[in-house]
Amino acid sequence: MKVTIVGAGAVGASCAEYIAIKDFASEIVLLDIKEGVAEGKAMDLMQTATLNGFDSKITGSTNDYSKTAGSDVVVITSGIPRKPGMTREELIGINAGIVKDVSSKLIQHSPDTVMIVVSNPMDTMAYLVHKTTGLSKNKIIGMGGALDSARFKFRLSEALECAASDVDGMVIGGHSDTGMVPLTRMATRNSIPVTAFLSQERLDQVSEDTKVGGATLTKLLGTSAWYAPGAAVSSLVQAIACDQQKMFPCSVLLEGEYGLNDICIGVPVILGKNGIESIVEIELNEAEKAKIKESAEGVKKTNDLLKF
Numbered sequence: 001m002k003v004t005i006v007g008a009g010a011v012g013a014s015c016a017e018y019i020a021i022k023d024f025a026s027e028i029v030l031l032d033i034k035e036g037v038a039e040g041k042a043m044d045l046m047q048t049a050t051l052n053g054f055d056s057k058i059t060g061s062t063n064d065y066s067k068t069a070g071s072d073v074v075v076i077t078s079g080i081p082r083k084p085g086m087t088r089e090e091l092i093g094i095n096a097g098i099v100k101d102v103s104s105k106l107i108q109h110s111p112d113t114v115m116i117v118v119s120n121p122m123d124t125m126a127y128l129v130h131k132t133t134g135l136s137k138n139k140i141i142g143m144g145g146a147l148d149s150a151r152f153k154f155r156l157s158e159a160l161e162c163a164a165s166d167v168d169g170m171v172i173g174g175h176s177d178t179g180m181v182p183l184t185r186m187a188t189r190n191s192i193p194v195t196a197f198l199s200q201e202r203l204d205q206v207s208e209d210t211k212v213g214g215a216t217l218t219k220l221l222g223t224s225a226w227y228a229p230g231a232a233v234s235s236l237v238q239a240i241a242c243d244q245q246k247m248f249p250c251s252v253l254l255e256g257e258y259g260l261n262d263i264c265i266g267v268p269v270i271l272g273k274n275g276i277e278s279i280v281e282i283e284l285n286e287a288e289k290a291k292i293k294e295s296a297e298g299v300k301k302t303n304d305l306l307k308f
Contacts, residue, residue: 127253
């Protein structure tokens, strides 16, 4: 199992670290445009191998895509990160060009790979990859929903004052401060609906805190977060590499599912060795349907800014 991560910044390096620690990949390649950065971070990570007990081989490369050849999974984290006050959508002009160039070079060397898109605005970048690469739809995955759901579960455990492992929940919709749809009605604490423990007012606050989770961290850190995004990516990669058939909300191309067409947006999917094994259609109530439709309209407005 060979995994390539393009972009050796904080998110990419964090992703490589988590994948290595989980020890399911034989080889991890870090690639970056900045001279020496990927090589340096790869060496630094390899020097933790005996300390963290993994055998994955991590190598770094400065812009040499031949080193990525034969990758089973590739992850695109490259692009400029958010700054305080910047929306994900404002990144589109710069990041679209980067993602288009990177994805085409990756596919030249790994034509059958599964591609995970992390770069923002993520739903639009995943859509761009669909429109420009020719990869089958099951092999292009936008990461956002897995991260948003992790943040949702953190906020739920905070509100419930319980262990995070006791909580389950999911966020669908667009990966944006206004487009996320936390499914509070379906969230549970050890199989009991959280509505049995929390008032609607508190649940609304949890939902709002989830939606601005990225912006909150950007304001505190001065740049985008990296630990949770890296962990979210590693979970998706592991599900594919180990054929786990696990369910995650991911941004995928819809062709009629949820009443939506020609759009990448977050919905629950089953991940396995083929990438997206299936799209799971869950029964939404009228309020949730309205929110997902509104979210899709926002994503389509951002998609309209793309120049192929």
